[in-house]
Amino acid sequence: MDEFSRIETFFAPLAAEAGLNLKDDAAVLAPPPGRELVFTVDQMLEAVHFFSDDDPALIARKLLRRNLSDLAAMGAVPLGYLLTTALPKRVDEAWLEAFAKGLGQDQAEFGIGLLGGDSSSACTDIALSATLIGHVAPGQALQRSGARAGDGIFVTGTIGDAVLGLEVRRGKLADPTGFLRRRSELPAPRVGLALAGIVNAAIDISDGLVQDLGHLCRAAGLQATINAQQVPASAEAAALGDAVLEQRLTGGDDYELLLAVAPENEAALRAACGAVPVTRIGSFQPGEGVVVLGADGEPMALSGAGWKHF
Structure with missing residues (x-):
């Protein structure tokens, strides 16, 4: 043709x-x-x-x-x-x-x-x-630059499924339920959430949680501290344990939302998200960069922040 x-x-x-x-x-x-x-x-x-x-x-x-x-x-x-x-x-x-x-x-x-x-x-x-x-609505587009010191850091859904699904597709991981593969092949964009007036800054997680959080930090001139153990995992990812934790934090392709929200707006955020799970994983404070705390409360040394396009 x-x-x-x-x-x-x-x-x-x-x-x-x-x-x-x-x-x-x-x-x-x-x-x-x-x-x-x-x-x-x-x-x-x-x-x-x-x-x-x-x-x-x-x-x-x-x-x-x-x-x-x-x-x-x-x-x-x-x-x-x-x-x-x-x-x-x-x-x-x-x-x-x-x-x-x-x-x-x-x-x-x-x-x-x-x-x-x-x-x-x-x-x-x-x-x-x-x-x-x-x-x-005019002036209501969410941007990366609005985070403020004291804001909580929230994510929708579960993090790290897509990169594990890619490993499944490469034949490196078992996936008895097919859940991880599906998450890699077909993300669920969180359209339709009425977040204007509730969220100070937002980005979707395409290149890795740590890397995309770094974009929010640079845009706002702030530091972010997150607790790796609080980053939500699906049952399938949790079953793989800490062996895949760094992959989950840096792998990307999840297309979940990463949000900066003032403490007084947390209840409104949860109401706006409705059936979409939302989890607080850390907070913003003065400084720069992203600090990831491990189970011992000490900063984790990561081999990379996320996907590099070049």
């Missing part, structure tokens, strides 16, 4: 109204009245972010969910997305059909539509990117 046949067959059925059936060079999008737009873009590259034999539907869904997690960290409501694909000739119609099916599944789940994008060929590996568009 040529480029236009692919678009008409697999992607035009996914188009939102603003995407004009993907027959024009750009979308025409009106933001909801009285709202500000929030944009984020992320890419996934074969052999870097996914394996060649991964399910195309899961690749598509993770591509969207990585970006949806960025919107969640800004407190934004998802609106739609732009998609780019660079595909080698070996990618067949069955792969594209499954990929488009995955996009459709998450469009329905998260209430978004395809607005447009670009399609190209690739010499060797698959390259994908998605630009997600969301909206917030």
Whole structure:
């Protein structure tokens, strides 16, 4: 199939109204009245972010969910997305059909539509990117820079499952229930939490808890101290014990939220999160950098903070 046949067959059925059936060079999008737009873009590259034999539907869904997690960290409501694909000739119609099916599944789940994008060929590996568009009330976008001394440090969900799931996929760990593998292949972005006015700063955990917490510290000019034993673990991760603790703290790809919250707002945070688990793991104070305390109360020496892109 040529480029236009692919678009008409697999992607035009996914188009939102603003995407004009993907027959024009750009979308025409009106933001909801009285709202500000929030944009984020992320890419996934074969052999870097996914394996060649991964399910195309899961690749598509993770591509969207990585970006949806960025919107969640800004407190934004998802609106739609732009998609780019660079595909080698070996990618067949069955792969594209499954990929488009995955996009459709998450469009329905998260209430978004395809607005447009670009399609190209690739010499060797698959390259994908998605630009997600969301909206917030004016001045209410959560940022990394708002943490204050005395704020508690909170995380949603459990931390470290995705990096352990990657070890499962590499054949280095057993995963009888399939839970860890699933967490690696399909994160759960925490969209829809009404955190404006409750949270002082936020980021999603993509590159590792310690590294992403360091971003909040640098943006606010503060130090963070966390207790490693308080970092929430799933039952599957907890069963592996302290042998995987450093991996859990630095592995990344969890796409949980990392939040700075004043003590007086803790109850409001828990109410806003509802059924989403939220755990306090430390606090901010004057200084710089991230201090991780072990079970003995002493700072842990970590071999690294998280994923390095270069």
